[in-house]
Amino acid sequence: MSALPILFLASCSVWLSKAQTEFKRVAEENVTLPCHHRLGLLEQGSLDIEWLLHISETVQKAVITYSGGRVYDDLNEEQKGRVSFTSNFLAGDASLQIISLQSSDAGKYICKVKNAGQYEWARITLKVVEKPSKPKCWLEGELLEGKELSLQCRSASGTAPISYRWQRINEEDRAEHLPPTSRVNISNPGQVLLKNLTQMSTGLYQCIATNEAGQETCVVQVTVQHAQNIGMIAGAVCGVVVGLSLLLLVVRLTIRRKEKKRYEEEEAPNEIREDAEAPKAHLVKPSSSSSGSRSSRSGSSSTRSTANSASRSQRTLSTEATPHITPPQYSQREAEGKETEPKKVDYTNLMKMGATLVMVPAQSRAFQTV
Structure with a gap:
């Protein structure tokens, strides 16, 4: 047998040995770290099994142990409830099982078995990889x-x-x-x-x-958009905004116009009440008695004409002093109902009786000499 096949077999054995002592698992999966011994057949009462995790060269912590006939699996708070012996560790299989792997479980594990002064151990490297989180x-x-x-x-x-x-x-x-x-x-x-x-x-x-x-x-x-479409959208938005503004302005002006009209209607009666009352005209009723002497009537005619002229002058001054006052207007029917047609005077008889004729300016019918 040549030396080349021997070297090949030796390298394969080394690779297998390395593959068996190094495990790589994905987080959240389970793993079993092997540890076999032949010390269980010696003395059952003195068998001790211990799994240790080397975090660094100087720091290590216990994972699980068997001593004095009792299993202790709560030594590590981070792995509590997730570690256990896989099989009959007293008969020679002290393999360690870890469920729901975490990145903190990665490291170098050492399995130590001691009984009746004899020791056996195994070293295993565990790598825990996490797949990327959802990007x-x-x-x-x-x-x-x-x-x-x-x-x-x-x-x-x-x-x-x-x-x-x-x-x-x-x-x-x-x-x-x-x-x-x-x-x-x-x-x-x-x-x-x-x-x-x-x-x-x-x-x-x-x-x-x-x-x-x-x-x-x-x-x-x-989704790529056209630049022109963006301009059209912006223009449409601006148009809508302007339209709404104009609509609100029209509504506001309409409301204000209605309020102003209602205000004017409410104030109009108040202005009329505040105006000064127009002067009343005093009407002279004709004498109902026709038995007076004609001389007295003729003599008083001149006196009444003079009084009427003074009264007319006074009314003119009063009207000029208060130009804003408008005399009340009467309809023709009301004037006819209130005034009495004056009697016709026989001027010939008056001249014979020695009366003097006086020219009197025209006056309103309400102030004619009877």
Whole structure:
């Protein structure tokens, strides 16, 4: 047998040995760390089993132990209720089972078995990896034709390294390549820049965050708009605002006009009541007795004419002093009902009796000499 096959078998045995002493599991999964011994057949009462976790070269903590015929599995608060012996540890299988793995469970484990002065142990390295948390996708930039848009993607937690990859999803939910104008940021793979946006850039984009434990995805919708459409929308909004303003102005003016009209109607009677009362005309009733002497009537005619002239002058001055007062107007029917037609005078007889004729200016019918 040549030396080459021997070296190959030796390297394979070393690899198998390393594979058996190193375990890698994903968080939330379960794992069993093997530990076999042959000391259970010696003395049952003196058997001791202990699992330790080395956090560092100087710090370690107990995970689970068996001593004095009793199992202690609550030594570590972080692993309490999640660790146990898998099988019949007294017969030789002291393997450790850990359920619902957490990142804090990762480290170097040592299994120590002691009985009747003899020792056996095993060293196992456990690696716990977390798949990326569901990433967050968002957009930065303007969704307008000719502009630039940045697609961002990031996971808050997960075992490094985490790789990011963007792809486009068509209407049939199939993955497609990004538009030719897109560029991936080398220093930050979670960022993709879409340049010179067009209507062809519109669509659904998906980000995939991946590491050795698994992957998670998120999606974002990109809708590119026409710049002209934006202007039309803005103009329409402005038009609506102006129209509403004009409508409110018209309504307000209408309300104010109605209020002003109602105010004027309410104030008109008050103004009439406040005006001065017009002077009343005193009517002279004709004498009902016709038995008076004609000489007395003729003699008093001159006197009444003089009095009427003075009265007329006084009324003229009064009217000029109070020009705003308008004498009450009477209808023709009312005047006829209140006034009596004066009797006709025989001027010939008056001349014979020695009366003197005096010319009297025309007066209103209400003040004629009887």
